[in-house]
Amino acid sequence: MLRVIAPIFILLIATMQAAGALSSPTQNLAQAIRYRTISAQDTAKIDYSQFEQFNAFLHKTYPRVFSQLQVEQINQHSLLLRWPGSSSDTEKLPVLFAAHMDVVPIEPGTEGDWTHPPFDGVVADGNIYGRGTLDDKVGVIGLLEAAEQLLAEGFVPERTLVFAFGHDEEIGGLEGAAAIARRLRELNLYFEWMVDEGGLILSDNPLVEDKPVAMINVAEKTYFTLTLVATGDGGHSSTPPQVSTIGRLSAALARIEQNPFPSKLVGPVKAMLEALGPHAGQPTKFVFSQLWLTGGIVEYQMSRDRLTNAYVRTTTALTMFNAGVKENVVPQRAEAKVNFRLLPGDTPDYVVETITGIVDDENIEISFDAWSAAAPVADYSGSGYAVIKGAVEAIYPDVVVVPSLLSGATDTRHYIDLVDNIYRFHGMILATTQAKGVHGTDEYIGVESFEASVKVAKQMIQLGAK
Numbered sequence: 001m002l003r004v005i006a007p008i009f010i011l012l013i014a015t016m017q018a019a020g021a022l023s024s025p026t027q028n029l030a031q032a033i034r035y036r037t038i039s040a041q042d043t044a045k046i047d048y049s050q051f052e053q054f055n056a057f058l059h060k061t062y063p064r065v066f067s068q069l070q071v072e073q074i075n076q077h078s079l080l081l082r083w084p085g086s087s088s089d090t091e092k093l094p095v096l097f098a099a100h101m102d103v104v105p106i107e108p109g110t111e112g113d114w115t116h117p118p119f120d121g122v123v124a125d126g127n128i129y130g131r132g133t134l135d136d137k138v139g140v141i142g143l144l145e146a147a148e149q150l151l152a153e154g155f156v157p158e159r160t161l162v163f164a165f166g167h168d169e170e171i172g173g174l175e176g177a178a179a180i181a182r183r184l185r186e187l188n189l190y191f192e193w194m195v196d197e198g199g200l201i202l203s204d205n206p207l208v209e210d211k212p213v214a215m216i217n218v219a220e221k222t223y224f225t226l227t228l229v230a231t232g233d234g235g236h237s238s239t240p241p242q243v244s245t246i247g248r249l250s251a252a253l254a255r256i257e258q259n260p261f262p263s264k265l266v267g268p269v270k271a272m273l274e275a276l277g278p279h280a281g282q283p284t285k286f287v288f289s290q291l292w293l294t295g296g297i298v299e300y301q302m303s304r305d306r307l308t309n310a311y312v313r314t315t316t317a318l319t320m321f322n323a324g325v326k327e328n329v330v331p332q333r334a335e336a337k338v339n340f341r342l343l344p345g346d347t348p349d350y351v352v353e354t355i356t357g358i359v360d361d362e363n364i365e366i367s368f369d370a371w372s373a374a375a376p377v378a379d380y381s382g383s384g385y386a387v388i389k390g391a392v393e394a395i396y397p398d399v400v401v402v403p404s405l406l407s408g409a410t411d412t413r414h415y416i417d418l419v420d421n422i423y424r425f426h427g428m429i430l431a432t433t434q435a436k437g438v439h440g441t442d443e444y445i446g447v448e449s450f451e452a453s454v455k456v457a458k459q460m461i462q463l464g465a466k
């Protein structure tokens, strides 16, 4: 009996595979999660074989994309895909779609807190669980699913479309996005606009009760860190100096924390509030429509909450403090790091100058590592913004679409000289509480949310290709 049944089963499975019955966008995202494409801060600890396997999986899963587009592996693990446009109109500049393949590690000791193991790619209760479901395999898989479907439908773009998937965004993007950007310069490609990770649809924005809000981020904050070193007399703790290096540096850090940068309403945040206003209840509706009058109150209210404070201020975070090697030795040196996230318009020079003034201590040396400026604020009345907005509204007719400011940093800074306008948005919808999973415990995406994000990506490609 078994001899008869087994071949039938094999035949059946083969038929299902040919028809694509065993592969759905959801299963593909779940499978993508199972590759541990983890960016460790210490690059010697990165397991590159996982990136090789992940790339092989993409090649196998998206056969049309990888046979019909121009494919280049950059630094072995990053991907550059070009889909040539049919138009001979040189005015129609290409459009760039970006996302990243790497994920952050699981904080040691928290693995057991996950509802489902972070790299098992479990689909349960209408959700897909795992590291990368939101940041940012959703972007890579969403765009590839959309492109594969469009190729199957015989879609031909008018403009050239380019896909860039870096493999080291979480540790700065120097091997991935920066190298992809170099290759794009070699190819003489310049883009009308690009879209990367960093924006999404919030189902429960507190200001608009009954409608989800899509935030297309048109700017991001610049990441900048200062190192402060106090030096002075050390020696035996039985005969201590009057002021120790630790005391001196602690006092300076306390002054820094007690003197935050002034709050202000920058362009993208003002635009966000003005766009939200008409959909909010009173008195918010009135307040947001008269920002020339009410801006000060809004700034004050926003600065009182930790999350909204980041929208109105160049933030100051004391993140590291190192001093001392033994309890009975006064150290001759104490070192601290302070991480700033700069609002558009604020410069590192301004931060150094301000902090030097606050510290006001010649025994404390202030220095900084290399940094790169965030992209200029993108045009929120431009064609790229209109495409993304149109794509969201086609799939989510009830959503309120607003421009916004991203407090984190993305790979986009590597592409600044290659593109007129940079936007950050992937079309998934989630609740505020779910965002905690990004870089944290229990990262997950709803199956429906992911499948709709593929549709949004498809719309973005179709509308963007015109």
Ligand SMILES: [Zn+2]
Pocket: 100, 135, 136, 169, 197
């Ligand atoms: Zn990311």
